[in-house]
Amino acid sequence: xxxxxxxxxxxxxxxxxxxxxxxxxxxxxxxxxxxxxxxxxxxxxxxxxxxxxxxxxxxxxxxxxxxxxxxxxxxxxxxxxxxxxxxxxxxxxxxxxxxxxxxxxxxxxxxxxxxxxxxxxxxxxxxxxxxxxxxxxxxxxxxxxxxxxxxxxxxxxxxxxxxxxxxxxxxxxxxxxxxxxxxxxxxxxxxxxxxxxxxxxxxxxxxxxxxxxxxxxxxxxxxxxxxxxxxxxxxxxxxxxxxxxxxxxxxxxxxxxxxxxxxxxxxxxxxxxxxxxxxxxxxxx
Numbered sequence: 551x552x553x554x555x556x557x558x559x560x561x562x563x564x565x566x567x568x569x570x571x572x573x574x575x576x577x578x579x580x581x582x583x584x585x586x587x588x589x590x591x592x593x594x595x596x597x598x599x600x601x602x603x604x605x606x607x608x609x610x611x612x613x614x615x616x617x618x619x620x621x622x623x624x625x626x627x628x629x630x631x632x633x634x635x636x637x638x639x640x641x642x643x644x645x646x647x648x649x650x651x652x653x654x655x656x657x658x659x660x661x662x663x664x665x666x667x668x669x670x671x672x673x674x675x676x677x678x679x680x681x682x683x684x685x686x687x688x689x690x691x692x693x694x695x696x697x698x699x700x701x702x703x704x705x706x707x708x709x710x711x712x713x714x715x716x717x718x719x720x721x722x723x724x725x726x727x728x729x730x731x732x733x734x735x736x737x738x739x740x741x742x743x744x745x746x747x748x749x750x751x752x753x754x755x756x757x758x759x760x761x762x763x764x765x766x767x768x769x770x771x772x773x774x775x776x777x778x779x780x781x782x783x784x785x786x787x788x789x790x791x792x793x794x795x796x797x798x799x800x801x802x803x804x805x806x807x808x809x810x811x812x813x814x815x816x817x818x819x820x821x822x823x824x825x826x827x828x829x830x831x832x833x834x835x
Contacts (some may be wrong), residue, residue, distance in 0.1 A: 705788045
């Protein structure tokens with residue numbers, strides 16, 4: 551009876567552990583492995599041919615289109631991450647210093663956009679920045695311009711601004727959590743030793759918030775580089791990104807093997823960024 555009881559006691563934890571580790575493998579890693587396998591196939595006569603080769607990858611690196619667009623997309627996402635942090639850090643700092651209901655009110659304002667439909671948010675931004683949007687109407691009404699501005703209309707600037715607005719909450723939250731972890735004793739000790747608020751911020755708060763900044767930058771970069779919907783809706787022809795190329799291969803050209811190869815290259819960039827961010831964050835702890 552003791553043996554049976556021990557076996558039963560050990561069976562359920564092992565089953566739960568197998569479920570906890572097996573489910574992500576089944577739902578995430580297995581489809582990704584299948585996706586990777588497709589990248590080595592080719593299309594012939596509108597059919598996928600399981601002829602293993604590196605033709606799709608040779609096309610990516612030999613064609614004069616794909617790598618420059620990938621590089622431009624990476625630079626765009628770096629700019630989005632930088633802007634999101636520049637805007638998000640003051641908000642996170644404000645949140646960390648607010649108390650009571652005011653903190654929860656600001657936190658609610660940060661979280662509410664995350665609950666809204668992604669497409670609705672993009673359309674809302676388009677209604678403000680578009681050629682007949684609120685911004686241009688206001689500028690024309692005040693006489694500040696004689697014609698509608700095209701600076702943020704169907705170009706790379708529109709993609710940059712829209713992605714930044716959409717992803718700011720994902721920058722605020724990691725920075726806020728890192729600021730919350732800073733011991734108040736250090737800040738009070740700095741003040742007691744005669745340091746000004748600016749000196750305390752530069753020598754204690756900012757260095758200790760670097761892990762949160764790195765996490766926010768990685769998070770925003772990964773979300774931005776994988777986004778094809780925003781460039782599709784606000785980018786126009788000049789706002790073409792690597793994500794739109796991947797989408798076009800699946801949704802328009804129906805070339806799944808080549809689309810899988812493009813997605814694999816994009817996934818390698820994402821994995822590299824996450825690994826670099828994790829390593830940098832570990833060094834700062």
